[in-house]
Amino acid sequence: MTHNPEKRPLLKMFKAVPPSYDLLNRILTLRMDEKWRKRAAVECLSGNPKEVLDLCTGTGDLALRLRKSATPATVVSALDYSPPMLERAKIKARKSGIEGINFIHGDVADLPFSENRFDVAGIAFAFRNLTFHNPDRDTFLKEILRVLKPGGRLVIVETCQPTNKLFRSLFHFYMKWITVPIGGIISGHYGAYRYLAHSASNYWNCHEASAFLSASGFSKVKAFPLLGGISAIYIAVK
Numbered sequence: 001m002t003h004n005p006e007k008r009p010l011l012k013m014f015k016a017v018p019p020s021y022d023l024l025n026r027i028l029t030l031r032m033d034e035k036w037r038k039r040a041a042v043e044c045l046s047g048n049p050k051e052v053l054d055l056c057t058g059t060g061d062l063a064l065r066l067r068k069s070a071t072p073a074t075v076v077s078a079l080d081y082s083p084p085m086l087e088r089a090k091i092k093a094r095k096s097g098i099e100g101i102n103f104i105h106g107d108v109a110d111l112p113f114s115e116n117r118f119d120v121a122g123i124a125f126a127f128r129n130l131t132f133h134n135p136d137r138d139t140f141l142k143e144i145l146r147v148l149k150p151g152g153r154l155v156i157v158e159t160c161q162p163t164n165k166l167f168r169s170l171f172h173f174y175m176k177w178i179t180v181p182i183g184g185i186i187s188g189h190y191g192a193y194r195y196l197a198h199s200a201s202n203y204w205n206c207h208e209a210s211a212f213l214s215a216s217g218f219s220k221v222k223a224f225p226l227l228g229g230i231s232a233i234y235i236a237v238k
């Protein structure tokens with residue numbers, strides 16, 4: 001396990017892409033990313049949790065949604081290992097007048113929280129980063145389990161694989177021939193968008209992701225495909 005996050009290969013990329021990150025998410029998903037995060041936020045807040053953690057918050061979209069929709073009594077924390085991502089998230093919160101999110105710089109491999117603390121952990125479009133050919137994925141999952149309360153839920157929204165073969169081919173075509181050039185030109189970081197296209201096209205389908213969550217120690221794993229399986233929401237219980 002790489003204890004030093006500075007040695008993680010993806011960190012360099014997540015330090016470079018923040019300036020155009022939100023814009024490209026909106027363009028490349030035709031704003032569907034917002035709808036999907038909204039749905040994830042609703043799942044996170046069902047049952048009125050006391051403490052919610054947005055893992056890999058990036059520019060803070062899920063955390064901001066959680067803070068806006070949760071009751072004032074719900075404590076919202078948001079963690080990321082990329083300082084420029086966190087900086088963007090804080091600026092966005094300030095500009096939208098949203099207060100009270102605990103932004104934390106940290107690594108999912110070594111979460112700075114006591115065990116059994118959170119009722120819910122949400123993670124939007126970063127579970128793939130933690131698990132796709134990632135040698136530390138078991139460590140990440142152990143840490144997430146550790147900080148969740150018994151009965152606590154992990155809510156994931158992530159790219160998936162469309163079940164329809166033709167739709168799946170179109171999705172892979174779009175990733176390779178639309179996402180990479182547009183993402184590369186606008187961000188100036190072709191490598192980051194090549195990684196996105198490659199990891200999303202070769203990532204787990206709903207069954208594989210659910211099986212991984214169960215094998216990692218979660219129970220009652222449920223998958224809800226979105227838009228024919230381009231993305232999915234997973235709910236798993238500690």
Ligand SMILES: C[S@@+](CC[C@H](N)C(=O)[O-])C[C@H]1O[C@@H](n2cnc3c(N)ncnc32)[C@H](O)[C@@H]1O
Nearest residue numbers: 014056057058080081082085107108124125126
């Ligand atoms: C694709 S972005 C997703 C950001 C955000 N959740 C969203 O919905 O747009 C992935 C984020 O995960 C963060 N990340 C990746 N691996 C991490 C780790 N091991 N610990 C903490 N953050 C991590 C990156 O810095 C980046 O901000």
